[in-house]
Amino acid sequence: MVSTSGDVLADPSILSSFREELLMMADILTPNLKEASNLLGGMRLETVADMRHAAKLLHSLGPRSVLVKGGDLPESFDAVDVFFDGEEYHELRSPRVKTRNTHGTGCTLASCIAAELAKGSSMLSAVKVTPLWLCMCFYSYALAKRYVETALEYSKDIILGNGAQGPFDHFLRLKHNSGTGVTFSGNDLFLYAVTDSGMNEKWGRPMEVAVKEAIEGGATIIQLREKNAETRKFIETAKACLKICRPYKVPLLINDRIDVALASDADGVHLGQSDTPAQVARALLGPEKAIGVSCKTVEQAHQAWVDGADYIGCGGVYPTSTKANNTTVGLDGLKTVCLASKLPVVAIGGINASNAIPVLGIGAPNLKGVAVVSAVFDRSSVATETRNLHSMLTEAVSKAN
Ligand SMILES: Cc1ncc(COP(=O)(O)OP(=O)(O)O)c(N)n1
Numbered sequence: 001m002v003s004t005s006g007d008v009l010a011d012p013s014i015l016s017s018f019r020e021e022l023l024m025m026a027d028i029l030t031p032n033l034k035e036a037s038n039l040l041g042g043m044r045l046e047t048v049a050d051m052r053h054a055a056k057l058l059h060s061l062g063p064r065s066v067l068v069k070g071g072d073l074p075e076s077f078d079a080v081d082v083f084f085d086g087e088e089y090h091e092l093r094s095p096r097v098k099t100r101n102t103h104g105t106g107c108t109l110a111s112c113i114a115a116e117l118a119k120g121s122s123m124l125s126a127v128k129v130t131p132l133w134l135c136m137c138f139y140s141y142a143l144a145k146r147y148v149e150t151a152l153e154y155s156k157d158i159i160l161g162n163g164a165q166g167p168f169d170h171f172l173r174l175k176h177n178s179g180t181g182v183t184f185s186g187n188d189l190f191l192y193a194v195t196d197s198g199m200n201e202k203w204g205r206p207m208e209v210a211v212k213e214a215i216e217g218g219a220t221i222i223q224l225r226e227k228n229a230e231t232r233k234f235i236e237t238a239k240a241c242l243k244i245c246r247p248y249k250v251p252l253l254i255n256d257r258i259d260v261a262l263a264s265d266a267d268g269v270h271l272g273q274s275d276t277p278a279q280v281a282r283a284l285l286g287p288e289k290a291i292g293v294s295c296k297t298v299e300q301a302h303q304a305w306v307d308g309a310d311y312i313g314c315g316g317v318y319p320t321s322t323k324a325n326n327t328t329v330g331l332d333g334l335k336t337v338c339l340a341s342k343l344p345v346v347a348i349g350g351i352n353a354s355n356a357i358p359v360l361g362i363g364a365p366n367l368k369g370v371a372v373v374s375a376v377f378d379r380s381s382v383a384t385e386t387r388n389l390h391s392m393l394t395e396a397v398s399k400a401n
C-alpha cells in the first residue's frame with residue numbers, strides 16, 4: 001500500500017476492500033508502520049508499545065496473525081518487529097543495517113514468509129488452526145527476517161541508480177560462497193563419504209589420500225569425523241583436505257566441531273542431537289555454510305528445519321559396528337522421517353553395496369542419497385569401492401526414473 005519511503009503504491013479507496021474482504025482471509029498481515037497507521041485510520045505509531053497496540057487492533061480485523069514491521073521506527077536504534085497471533089506477542093530485534101539499499105525489503109519479507117509457509121503446507125493443512133500452525137507462521141517469519149537482514153548486510157554498499165533508495169540483492173546465496181566456489185545443494189548427498197581415522201590407520205593411508213580416492217571414485221560430499229584428534233591437528237587436516245576437495249567442487253563438512261569448520265573455512269558442519277544446536281551453529285557460521293543434523297524422529301526433523309539446517313542425516317538404517325550403541329531405525333523409520341522432513345535427507349548406518357538399493361527404493365523423493373563409512377574406508381581400495389557403490393546407486397536411480 002505505502003512503501004517505507006512514503007510512496008503511495010495503492011489508491012486509498014482500496015482500504016475498504018482490505019478491511020471488508022481481504023483481511024479475514026489472510027494467514028498473516030505484514031504492514032509497515034505507514035500501512036498499519038493507514039489501516040487504522042491514521043493512528044500515530046511512534047513506539048514499540050504503539051506497535052503492539054496496532055498489532056492487536058489489526059488482528060481484530062480478521063487475519064490469523066499480524067506482523068507490524070518497525071524498520072523505520074523513529075525512536076529505535078534496532079529494527080524491531082512486533083508479531084501477534086491473537087494470544088501472544090513476540091518482538092524481534094536486530095541491529096539496524098545502515099544503508100540506502102532498502103527498496104523492496106517489505107515485499108521480500110512477505111514473499112519469503114509465503115515461501116516458507118508453502119514449504120510446510122502439508123503439515124499446515126493437517127493441523128489447521130492449532131498452536132502449531134501459529135508456530136509455523138512465526139518461524140516462517142523468523143527465517144524470512146534472517147534472510148532479509150543477511151541480504152541487507154550483504155548489499156549495503158552497492159551503488160545502483162540515483163533515487164533516494166537503492167535495491168538490495170536477493171541473489172546473495174547464489175553469488176556469495178566466500179569465494180570458495182562451493183555451494184551446497186541436496187543433490188550433493190548422493191554418495192556421502194564419512195571418514196574414520198581408525199580405518200585409515202588400519203589400511204596405512206593418510207587422511208588426504210583416503211579423501212582423494214573417495215572423490216575420484218565418485219563421492220559427492222565428504223565429512224571429516226575425527227573423534228579423537230587434537231584441535232590443531234584437526235584444523236590442519238581439514239585445510240589439507242579442503243585443498244583436495246575444492247578443485248572438484250565437492251563440499252567438505254566437519255563432524256561436531258564448529259570451531260574447526262570456522263578455522264579451516266570448511267563448507268559446513270554435521271551435528272548430532274547432543275552437539276551444538278543447529279540454530280546456534282547457523283548464527284556462528286552464517287547463511288552460506290551447510291549444516292546437517294542427525295535425526296531419528298519426526299520431531300527432530302521438524303526442529304532441524306526450524307533451526308535453519310540444510311539437510312538431515314537419518315539412521316541407523318541397519319546395524320553398524322562403526323558407531324557404538326547406535327539405535328537402528330530401519331527402512332520404516334527412515335521412510336517416516338523422510339516423509340515428514342521438509343529438508344533433504346541422507347540415510348546412514350550399516351549401508352554398503354549389498355544393501356544400498358532397498359534404501360533408495362523406500363519411495364521418498366527427498367531421500368537424496370546414502371552416507372557410508374566402512375563401506376568405502378574399511379576396504380583395501382577406497383577408490384574402487386566408492387566407484388562400485390556410485391555406479392550401483394546411479395543405475396538404481398536411473399531404473400527407478
Ligand atoms: C551424514 C551423517 N549423518 C549422521 C551422522 C551421525 O552424527 P552424530 O549423531 O553427531 O554422531 P557422531 O557422528 O558424532 O558419532 C553423521 N556423522 N553424518
Ligand SMILES: Cc1nc(C(=O)O)sc1CCOP(=O)(O)O
Pocket residue numbers: 194294313314315316317319320321322323326327348349350351371372373374375
Ligand atoms: C556416524 C554414524 N551415524 C549413524 C547414525 O545412525 O546417525 S550410523 C554411523 C556410522 C555409519 O558407519 P557405517 O557406514 O560404517 O555403518
